[in-house]
Amino acid sequence: MAIAKRARSAQYVLAADFVFNYNDGFPVLSALNSASQDTNPRPTITDFGSKAQPTGMLSGSTYVANTNAAANYFEMISLPLGAQIVGGDVQIEAPYVGPGTVTLAIGDANSSASYFTAATLKAxxxxxxxxxxxxxxxxxxxxxxxxxxxxxxxxxxxxxxxxxxxxxxxxxxxxxxxxxxxxxxxxxxxxxxxxxxxxxxxxxxxxAPVRAALLIPGIESAGAPSGAQDASAGYDLRGTLTFSGGQAATQGRVRVKVLYTIDGKANEVITT
The missing domain is CATH 2.40.30.20 (Elongation Factor Tu (Ef-tu); domain 3)
Structure with missing residues (x-):
């Protein structure tokens, strides 16, 4: 067995923010695990609940109004290969108004809520x-x-x-x-x-009841993974925004902050 010694080094923690407003637009993903639309110059665009076409769309892009009656999948933050999420939170900066219900979950292409269990965005x-x-x-x-x-x-x-x-x-x-x-x-x-x-x-x-910390996956140790390693496989964060009622949103702004390190190897031990 190895002897565990005190850590002699550290690494920087990186921070990334993703902010969306009810009247912003995003490229449509037909399913949680759909191929990324990040490099598609003219994707199909929908809105975050306003039912109105957002500004800034490129000519040739197609806009489809959100039905506000189902789940919507969207890309949030691109993580580099080997990233390990170590913190972050969800902050409602302006509660949603309009739809019957609005919830947000955060995960990746494999799991819709591995980082944040679905919670209401309404007041x-x-x-x-x-x-x-x-x-x-x-x-x-x-x-x-x-x-x-x-x-x-x-x-x-x-x-x-x-x-x-x-x-x-x-x-x-x-x-x-x-x-x-x-x-x-x-x-x-x-x-x-x-x-x-x-x-x-x-x-x-x-x-607004949500100002909540992200769920943190298990951290890879020197021996073997101690839990989920989605981030270290290079999966990007994806959101699932679920509406009911069909009504248009007239307000809503949400900020997601993610803190991560690059190599994901905490709890290292030095062999003797």
Missing amino acids: TAFTNQPTTLTNAGADPQICTMGNATANGVTAVGQVITVSGCTGASAAYNGTFTVDSYSATSVVFTNPNLTTSLTLAGTIAATF
Whole structure:
């Protein structure tokens, strides 16, 4: 048996982002394991839910409106041969609005959800709606929204949408990111505010439940693979966007961040 010694070296971690909006377009894949369309100069294009032709299409490309009633497969991030995913997450920057349901799963040509299990991209109403909203502190951009019982928010960084505020306090309305939270309060920053406001109207608040880490495949060790090695085989990341209801999306923006190393060999041991 070998003697395990402390590691004497390290390698850089690379980061890649993939962002899509509801009115962007993407080359159609007829199935999860279809051939890549990356080098096809004039692929068939569909949309991410808007049911409207995206701008920037080359002459000769064909546009097919999304039915918003089935699964859509698309290419996300190209990984170099030998890549090993070591981190990353999915962030809803603007929740989807319109379709009955919208879910995203992330995997590769072999498995639709090896990196991210299907989760909703739509907002969820607060379990109990807030009744107070103030920004009376030293910094008027810092807002505190309160409710008597549980609100349902589960993480810093989740996106909340505030509506229903009227009069001068309509400046409270908008989409923001959770800075901190408890069961009965949510603190967020509204960069548009310059002075303290008095709430008028009835608050209607929603939150996007997904800011979640990617699932990490097993890492290849010096002896044998300890788990799935999809990335090291050179498979690219692919998304599965599934709709129901058939309605057009009027909002939606999602960011996927992937962190990876190149050789994928962690847990190396040095023989004696």
